[in-house]
Amino acid sequence: MKNLTWILAVLILAFVGDRAGAWLLGTITQQSQFRYSRLYNGAAACDVLLIGNSRGLIFYQPYIEEKTGLSTTNISYNGLPMDLASVLVKDFIDKNGAPKLLLVDVTMLDKRMDERLLTGFNLYVPDSDRLSKLMEEKYPTSYFGGQVSNLYRYNSEVFQRALYYWNRSDKDWLLDRVISPTMQANAAYLDSFDYDYSPEMLNDLADLLQFTEGKNIKVELVINPYYPPFAEKIGNLGTLKEAIKNATQKEVLDYSNSIQGVEGFGDYQHLNKTGAKAYLDMLIEDGVLDY
Amino acid sequence: MIFNSLTFLVFVAVFLPVYFNLKGRNRLIWALAGSYLFYGWWDWRFLSLIAISTMVDFYLGSKMHVEDDERKRKQLLLASMVLNLGLLGFFKYFGFFTDSFVAMLQNFGLNPSIHTLNIILPVGISFYTFQSMSYTIDIFRKKLTPEPDVLRFATFVAFWPQLVAGPIVRASDFLPQFRKDHNFEWNRFTSGIAQVLWGFFKKVAVADSLSPIIDQCFGEPNAFASIYLLIGVVFYSFQIYCDFSGYSDIAIGFARMLGFDFPHNFRTPYFSKGFSEFWRRWHISLSSWLRDYLYISLGGNRKGNVKTYRNLMLTMLLGGLWHGANWTFVFWGFLHGLYLMVERFWSKSFGAIMDFLRFPKALKLTINLLLVYFFTCFAWIFFRSPDFGTAMEVINGIAGLEGFNAVNIMNKFIVMKGVMLISFLLVVEISDLKWNWGEVVLRNPVFRVASFAVLLWMIAFFGTFGSNAFIYFQF
Structure with missing residues (x-):
């Protein structure tokens, strides 16, 4: 009997502590200035919604706001896959209202992403039926783990970022280094590669665009710039654009080779602050940010 | 089956209640069946190797005990060694020695056409062969009487908590x-559960959280600046410690729950003041095995200084090779052999210098701890690197002191999490x-x-x- 009491005490304490801890972390997450916390709090309403993987982070919000006077929210994330992006944009519109413009960097249509990324968004599962369904479908073990232990939902880099941006803005981050001489020299020796996209990803994009129809949202699909010698190594950008056009009936604006020189790049795939500003000037001049 | 998997949770949930409800031989049969299932889950074909090793050592042990003729006893011991080391040599080192032989011939301008076999390394073979060998060696030395019950002996060899990654338990303690x-x-x-939980924490929370940073550093050392490489090496020293000692804690904890006492396998090794002390705290079951069955057999420290140094070096070289079929492991063993030799040669003079400089006791202790940790980390670079080229890139990268001018940068969130977990681990271990x-x-x-x-x-x-596998499974 004494032993049974002991086991019960551990189980009750573990359960109560788990729920109490998760509640506390959930409160911290809700109050954070991190973009997804603002998204699910309904505190991210904007004129221009920006999305992509790490390459989408070069949509530098302070500069767009300064140049156009439009309010912006960037919900890009490192390695963000298309299915999760689609859920986030739909949730954004439900919680914050429709933006006037949705700008999508389509290079997130690639299978080479961190599979554990999606599980990192576990902490927003209580806020989103769509996310919950996606998690349950794609990562049932993690989803179930989050149900058993609510603390487990907060076991991710996404939560660490929410904590980091608890009382500071995450709008102003961008690479400020210039691509190193070593990387510049190595670019010539890189192997060619193809974007590895799937019909499911194209469907997710098409489904997202269908969702935005009738909500009076202008959508622009773009390919953000690559370091030119690196861009030459991509074998199937043309095919990717064609496949997207066939799936969505929408033209992709290709800026992959639009920034020259080294000063604007942080590495092969990402513009730095200087490059991002030059690129955004180009988008503004081309009327991409008009609506 | 690995400890950090759902399959294992189910296994334990079924195994434990049945185990405690059985008595006598039925319990032994259940323990053996569970152990073979635990091992066979990975690849059932390799159960035959454990069975062969078990049967042959059981037979040879019994024959050796009744044999009076010393020459025949030696032959029986030799047969046991040939079998165990033969299995180990074939499955673990065949490719390594063949490749090394071919490389050597190529250095002489020859271009031999030798077909190598693509041999799968059976998990845990280094552990159970050493455990089984200790049985026949102890009988030969007349320190142990043979086990009359083959079922009991088979369970001793295959007991699931420590089967695939130790601790290497001795027949005289365990049987x-x-x-x-x-x-x-x-x-x-409850004491077993406490140790199991602590082991799981060390493995899945500390070791596996550090892993992405380490994989990046050793995967592409040229892409990282010195500070990041340094972080990678320090993280590795804790990853390997938490991974392996975590496994040992889980094994010892489960054995304790089942009623068995295993010896400690780790005792806060990074708090060692010298290298001989380090080896009394790190992978204790292997280092004591090597001491008792190899170093002492070679003569230990009883035949003068030169032979003592030779024995130390040979023991550590073979200890390095035991870890894996790669020259980097041998070099890691060489470095530790060298450390032990230098310590033996230099320790008195070093102490005298410290005394002469009138360093306070706390400062002396700190210097000793840091020196041992530094040189241990230096050796870990070779242990972790897939080849000497990578190891040299890491060392040159760190020594180059390139500051923060990195090609790649590390994810600061993973680094912060790692630092926090290591700090927590150290606080617990120091307060313990x-x-x-x-x-x-x-x-x-x-x-x-x-x-x-x-x-x-x-x-x-x-x-x-x-389900990240434990590092020591590959050994």
């Missing part, structure tokens, strides 16, 4: 424990030296309940799940 039925004991059970948390868990029920709950929360909150 007698099979001779009695262990009733369920609440205190043993004073308070002995294992004892407090047994004495104080409130602390017991609280510590179990806290460990469960920490595993859920910090753990990296997805």
Whole structure:
């Protein structure tokens, strides 16, 4: 009997502590200035919604706001896959209202992403039926783990970022280094590669665009710039654009080779602050940010 | 089957209740069946190797015991060694020696056409062959009488908690424990759970959380600046410690729950003041095995200084090779052999210099600890690197002191998490030296309940799940 009491005490304490801890972390997450916390709090309403993987982070919000006077929210994330992006944009519109413009960097249509990324968004599962369904479908073990232990939902880099941006803005981050001489020299020796996209990803994009129809949202699909010698190594950008056009009936604006020189790049795939500003000037001049 | 998998949870949930409800031979049969299932889950074909090793050593041990002729006893021991080391040599080192032989011939301008076999390394072979060998060697040395019951002997060789990654338990310590039925004991059970939970924390929370940074550093050392490479090496020293000692804790904890006592395998090794002390704290079951069955057999320190140095070096070289079929492991062993030789040669003079400089005791201790940690980390670079080229890139990268001018940068969130977990680990281990948390868990029920709950929360909150295998499985 004494032993049974002991086991019960551990189980009750573990359960109560788990729920109490998760509640506390959930409160911290809700109050954070991190973009997804603002998204699910309904505190991210904007004129221009920006999305992509790490390459989408070069949509530098302070500069767009300064140049156009439009309010912006960037919900890009490192390695963000298309299915999760689609859920986030739909949730954004439900919680914050429709933006006037949705700008999508389509290079997130690639299978080479961190599979554990999606599980990192576990902490927003209580806020989103769509996310919950996606998690349950794609990562049932993690989803179930989050149900058993609510603390487990907060076991991710996404939560660490929410904590980091608890009382500071995450709008102003961008690479400020210039691509190193070593990387510049190595670019010539890189192997060619193809974007590895799937019909499911194209469907997710098409489904997202269908969702935005009738909500009076202008959508622009773009390919953000690559370091030119690196861009030459991509074998199937043309095919990717064609496949997207066939799936969505929408033209992709290709800026992959639009920034020259080294000063604007942080590495092969990402513009730095200087490059991002030059690129955004180009988008503004081309009327991409008009609506 | 690995400890950090859902399959294992199911296995334990079925195994434990049945185990405690059986007695005598039925319990032994259940333990053996469970152990073979545990091992065969990975690849059932390699169960035959354990069975062969078991049967042959059982037979040879019995024959050796009744044999009076010393020459024949030696032949029987030799047969046991040939079998065990032969299996180990074929499955673990065949490709390595063939490749090395071909490379050597190529250096002489020859271009031999030798077909190598693509041999799969059976998990845990280095552990169970050493365990089985200790049985026949101890019988040969007349320190042990043979086990008359083949079922008991087979269970000793294949006992699942320590089968694939140790600790390497000796027949003289472990076999007698099979001779009695262990009733369920609440205190043993809870103490076992405490150690299992702590082991899981070390593995899934600390070791696996550090892994991405280390993989990046050693995967592409040229892409990182010195500070990042340094972080990678320090993280690796804790990853390998937490991975392996975590496994040992889980194994020891489960064995304790089942009624068995295994010796400690790690005792805060990074708090060693010297290298001989390090080896009394790191992978104790292997280092004591090598000491008792190799170093002492070679003559130990009884035949003068030169031979002592030779024996130290040989023991460490073979200890390095035991870890894996790669020259980097041999070099790691060489470095530790060198450290031990230098320590033996230099320790008195070093102490005298410290005394002459009138360093305070605390400063002397700190210098010793840091020196041992530094040189241990230096050796870990070779242990972790897939080849010497990578190791040299890491060393040159660190020595180049390139500051923060990196090609790649590390994810600061993973680094921060790693630093936090290592700090927590160190606080627990340092405070354990004073308070002995294992004892407090047994004495104080409130602390017991609280510590179990806290460990469960920490595993859920910090753990990296997805069945990352233990590093020492490859050895």
